[in-house]
Amino acid sequence: MTVAAPTATTTPRRRRARLLRLPSTLIAGAIILLVSLLLALFPQLIAPYDPTAFDYNALLAPPSAAHLLGSDSFGRDVLSRVIHAYGLDLQIAVFATVPAFTVGVIVGALVGYAGGWVEAVFGRVVDAVITFPFLVLVIAIVAVLGPGLTNMYIAVGVVGWVFYARLVAAEVKVQKRLDYADAGRVMGYRPLRIIFRHLLPNSITPAIVYWMTDMALAILLGSSLGYLGLGAQPPASEWGVQIADGKNFMNTAWWISVFPGVAIVITGLGFSLLGDGLAELLRTRK
Amino acid sequence: MSALPSQALTPALSVRDLTTTFVTSAGRVTAVDNVGFDVFPGEVLGLVGESGSGKSVTLRSIMRLIHAPGVVGGSVLWQGRDLVTMPERELRRIRGAEIAMIFQEPMTALNPVLPVGLQIEENLKAHTPLDRAGRTKRALELMDLVGIPEARRRLSDYPHQFSGGMRQRAMIAISLASNPKLLLADEPTTALDVTIQDQILKLILELKRELGMSVVFVTHDLGVVAATCDRMAVMYAGRIVETGEVASVFAKPRHAYTRGLLGSVPRSGAERTMLLSIDGTPPSLAAIPPGCPFNPRCSFATEVCRTVVPPLDEVSPARLAACHHHDRVAAAGSPVA
Amino acid sequence: MMIPMNDTVISAEEVSKQFTLPQTMSRRLRGAPQLAVNALNGVNFTLKRGETLGIVGESGCGKSTLARVLVGLLDCTEGKVMFEGNDIAYLRGNARRSYNRRVQMIFQDPYSSLNPRMTVRQVLTEALHVHRMRPRAEIPGRIAELLDLVRLPDDAADRYPHEFSGGQRQRIGIARALAVEPDVLVADELVSALDVSVQAQVVNLLLQLQEKLHLTVVFVAHDLRLVRHISHRVAVMYLGSILEIGPTEALFSTPRQPYTRALLDAAPELDPTHRTTSVAARGELPSPINLPVGCPFNTRCPFAFDRCFVERPLLTERGPMHRAACHLTDFGLAPAAVPPMQTEAVS
Numbered sequence: 001m002t003v004a005a006p007t008a009t010t011t012p013r014r015r016r017a018r019l020l021r022l023p024s025t026l027i028a029g030a031i032i033l034l035v036s037l038l039l040a041l042f043p044q045l046i047a048p049y050d051p052t053a054f055d056y057n058a059l060l061a062p063p064s065a066a067h068l069l070g071s072d073s074f075g076r077d078v079l080s081r082v083i084h085a086y087g088l089d090l091q092i093a094v095f096a097t098v099p100a101f102t103v104g105v106i107v108g109a110l111v112g113y114a115g116g117w118v119e120a121v122f123g124r125v126v127d128a129v130i131t132f133p134f135l136v137l138v139i140a141i142v143a144v145l146g147p148g149l150t151n152m153y154i155a156v157g158v159v160g161w162v163f164y165a166r167l168v169a170a171e172v173k174v175q176k177r178l179d180y181a182d183a184g185r186v187m188g189y190r191p192l193r194i195i196f197r198h199l200l201p202n203s204i205t206p207a208i209v210y211w212m213t214d215m216a217l218a219i220l221l222g223s224s225l226g227y228l229g230l231g232a233q234p235p236a237s238e239w240g241v242q243i244a245d246g247k248n249f250m251n252t253a254w255w256i257s258v259f260p261g262v263a264i265v266i267t268g269l270g271f272s273l274l275g276d277g278l279a280e281l282l283r284t285r286k
Numbered sequence: 287m288s289a290l291p292s293q294a295l296t297p298a299l300s301v302r303d304l305t306t307t308f309v310t311s312a313g314r315v316t317a318v319d320n321v322g323f324d325v326f327p328g329e330v331l332g333l334v335g336e337s338g339s340g341k342s343v344t345l346r347s348i349m350r351l352i353h354a355p356g357v358v359g360g361s362v363l364w365q366g367r368d369l370v371t372m373p374e375r376e377l378r379r380i381r382g383a384e385i386a387m388i389f390q391e392p393m394t395a396l397n398p399v400l401p402v403g404l405q406i407e408e409n410l411k412a413h414t415p416l417d418r419a420g421r422t423k424r425a426l427e428l429m430d431l432v433g434i435p436e437a438r439r440r441l442s443d444y445p446h447q448f449s450g451g452m453r454q455r456a457m458i459a460i461s462l463a464s465n466p467k468l469l470l471a472d473e474p475t476t477a478l479d480v481t482i483q484d485q486i487l488k489l490i491l492e493l494k495r496e497l498g499m500s501v502v503f504v505t506h507d508l509g510v511v512a513a514t515c516d517r518m519a520v521m522y523a524g525r526i527v528e529t530g531e532v533a534s535v536f537a538k539p540r541h542a543y544t545r546g547l548l549g550s551v552p553r554s555g556a557e558r559t560m561l562l563s564i565d566g567t568p569p570s571l572a573a574i575p576p577g578c579p580f581n582p583r584c585s586f587a588t589e590v591c592r593t594v595v596p597p598l599d600e601v602s603p604a605r606l607a608a609c610h611h612h613d614r615v616a617a618a619g620s621p622v623a
Numbered sequence: 624m625m626i627p628m629n630d631t632v633i634s635a636e637e638v639s640k641q642f643t644l645p646q647t648m649s650r651r652l653r654g655a656p657q658l659a660v661n662a663l664n665g666v667n668f669t670l671k672r673g674e675t676l677g678i679v680g681e682s683g684c685g686k687s688t689l690a691r692v693l694v695g696l697l698d699c700t701e702g703k704v705m706f707e708g709n710d711i712a713y714l715r716g717n718a719r720r721s722y723n724r725r726v727q728m729i730f731q732d733p734y735s736s737l738n739p740r741m742t743v744r745q746v747l748t749e750a751l752h753v754h755r756m757r758p759r760a761e762i763p764g765r766i767a768e769l770l771d772l773v774r775l776p777d778d779a780a781d782r783y784p785h786e787f788s789g790g791q792r793q794r795i796g797i798a799r800a801l802a803v804e805p806d807v808l809v810a811d812e813l814v815s816a817l818d819v820s821v822q823a824q825v826v827n828l829l830l831q832l833q834e835k836l837h838l839t840v841v842f843v844a845h846d847l848r849l850v851r852h853i854s855h856r857v858a859v860m861y862l863g864s865i866l867e868i869g870p871t872e873a874l875f876s877t878p879r880q881p882y883t884r885a886l887l888d889a890a891p892e893l894d895p896t897h898r899t900t901s902v903a904a905r906g907e908l909p910s911p912i913n914l915p916v917g918c919p920f921n922t923r924c925p926f927a928f929d930r931c932f933v934e935r936p937l938l939t940e941r942g943p944m945h946r947a948a949c950h951l952t953d954f955g956l957a958p959a960a961v962p963p964m965q966t967e968a969v970s
Contacts, residue, residue: 186695188724512893515895547820551819551893552848557872
């Protein structure tokens with residue numbers, strides 16, 4: 001008795017074809033973020049000026065050949081500051097979300113598998129967090145701990161893990177009813193092995209997709225707190241701080257606030273596109 | 287391909303060169319390839335095959351229930367009129383009136399938010415001149431006819447309040463509302479338990495006798511064919527590979543696939559022995575092997591099978607087979623005889 | 624078909640399983656008792672080493688629940704499952720792990736029973752590693768052996784489940800179960816999701832493996848033809864009870880319970896010359912929430928009399944190893960004594 005070749009063999013040629021069929025949103029998002037990452041890693045190579053250098057001959061100078069995106073009230077080059085802010089803002093995107101993601105995924109997997117009263121208790125925690133406005137909660141925590149980025153990361157982490165946990169718990173609850181989970185139990189595998197080796201890899205996709213969106217939201221949040229003076233502190237280059245710097249000159253020197261805003265939008269778009277693309281990619285590859 | 291010469295009657299339904307293709311990301315896929323058969327008045331024809339053989343698509347193509355990107359070619363002559371080229375309006379008068387269809391999963395074929403009685407009445411409204419009172423009376427009669435107990439009370443029940451077997455009975459009642467001349471049944475008992483399947487099969491046969499319908503019965507179960515059909519057509523990879531009287535096909539299959547299929551079914555008297563299985567799996571429609579589509583799995587295959595597509599020819603009276611080696615297959619005998 | 628020795632591997636003693644339903648608000652307010660689905664009601668049987676027991680019945684008869692109780696996926700509400708003389712409910716630590724290893728299950732759905740993100744090699748390595756079946760260095764060789772055993776090509780090891788057909792996936796499931804060298808294999812509707820021609824391949828494989836590895840098999844299925852083909856003994860279940868159990872030949876040739884007879888009559892045979900027009904069993908399965916009083920089959924049985932509606936019949940001896948639960952103790956014996964169901968041959 002021979003066995004016919006499976007219907008969908010992965011030949012190298014097909015693998016290449018599959019690469020070409022990557023979702024266009026994924027490619028666009030990846031390109032934007034790759035460029036952002038380069039700017040974050042090597043700002044001094046690209047930025048024309050030192051971001052903190054004062055040029056008293058060009059106070060509030062409009063965009064020109066010397067200052068492509070103009071200069072601010074201290075004569076600092078807006079373009080250089082926007083570029084140097086990439087490092088800090090991407091750092092905010094990562095540091096503000098990674099702890100929440102990690103804790104949320106682990107707790108969510110355990111809660112989803114346990115079910116019963118554990119799930120009921122978790123459900124009430126979720127309700128409590130969700131009914132409270134996220135930004136207000138974070139501001140309250142930062143206000144107690146004191147302003148600064150580290151305290152902002154703590155505040156976002158304390159609240160944010162709940163959203164990841166909820167996504168993962170719901171998915172694990174579906175997956176644990178499938179036969180492969182039972183197959184693991186029949187094999188005598190320990191619950192932790194079944195949860196993290198079998199169920200989690202099949203349940204984590206929505207959390208990863210949400211993570212991408214969350215990084216965009218974290219940049220916005222970081223900028224908002226920077227604007228309010230609760231996040232990054234001046235004279236650091238940070239988009240929210242820059243926007244706050246320009247608020248008094250909105251009528252005369254719009255470029256101080258608008259260009260950091262554009263950077264926020266583009267980076268946020270990059271994360272969102274990557275998230276959409278990942279969702280599509282992970283969905284079609286079942 | 288011609289009508290079976292031994293049948294002097296004119297066929298009620300005559301399918302010729304029916305070809306249904308779908309354009310997919312993997313290219314053009316031919317789900318039904320040059321299929322032709324006749325259904326005579328009062329006859330039960332079994333359309334047999336495994337998943338992907340095109341049996342259900344054939345049935346849907348007859349009713350023109352193929353949606354874009356599917357394209358149906360060939361002709362389906364119903365009492366002299368071609369269903370494939372007929373204008374949509376004219377087709378609607380035939381669908382559900384002269385030709386009715388029942389499906390494998392009645393839960394998805396019934397409207398979940400309308401009471402069953404109303405769904406029967408809807409069909410009566412569309413295809414009969416009955417008034418409101420007449421329709422309710424007829425709906426009751428039909429539910430009695432298909433063996434739904436307490437019909438009057440159940441008229442106002444919703445499909446989810448019915449069991450699987452009762453849902454299939456309700457589906458049959460709806461399809462019979464307009465006294466169809468032809469019933470197309472797509473695996474109507476596959477989702478049912480064996481004692482309920484038995485009830486439904488016998489119901490269909492009884493109704494066929496009473497109402498003088500023809501039936502095309504799509505199934506993968508040769509036991510169901512043996513119990514219900516007069517003639518059978520075996521499909522593989524979108525083509526018909528053998529047709530004939532059920533008793534004669536079972537007694538002496540003339541296509542290697544038919545023979546393999548018969549041998550794959552466990553039979554009494556041969557417990558705990560090896561079944562005559564067919565190696566490999568049915569081909570994907572996107573990658574049908576050249577020559578005879580069955581050749582990679584066939585123990586009778588020779589060089590010619592790998593290059594030349596065997597035509598569906600009359601190999602013995604009232605029997606068509608598309609096999610280069612039908613004589614050798616016939617000589618090998620039936621695994622169930 | 625010789626059944627070696629009299630050594631019992633696994634047995635069920637008065638096994639019952641109830642699934643309680645969520646209490647609705649209106650029932651709670653009325654103080655009504657909580658509803659429960661009675662999936663198993665006092666099931667008894669013993670399984671001897673090397674034999675195949677077929678468990679057959681229609682959906683809702685409890686056969687899948689019984690399979691899950693046997694492998695320890697579900698605990699029974701009452702009664703006990705004994706494995707080599709020990710109640711599995713009290714196995715702990717190493718004893719529990721050893722039971723888990725030695726009683727394996729193969730699942731019905733070839734698409735959900737394999738982790739979609741693990742290659743065949745990862746699946747098998749995990750099983751071999753967790754139960755310390757082989758030292759690490761010997762694992763690749765063992766995987767090749769296992770793939771060969773279930774007739775999968777060597778290059779199958781590094782592919783993902785979605786790259787295989789349904790029949791091949793069931794072979795992977797079998798290879799995973801065999802990796803831990805079990806004594807008992809519980810197969811729940813092993814081939815019912817497969818095409819007929821592929822079913823035959825997997826059934827043949829199971830028969831060969833059983834012979835080769837001296838496996839004890841519980842074959843749970845709804846298809847009588849398959850169960851008859853594979854089993855040494857067959858148990859017929861209805862509404863959570865075994866109504867008849869006996870050697871395959873005896874049970875199929877002289878069923879001693881009206882439900883068994885109905886089931887056999889309803890199953891379409893591969894013989895177009897023998898057709899009947901009468902229905903094998905009228906009516907439908909009663910609700911497993913409110914079981915009928917007396918014999919569970921009394922609502923559909925054409926032979927039911929007053930005693931059947933009062934007293935539940937017990938499984939009693941009908942022949943060598945053949946037991947049936949029916950008040951008509953001579954049912955099926957002499958065809959003249961009991962009027963057979965009307966059948967007429969239509970040719």
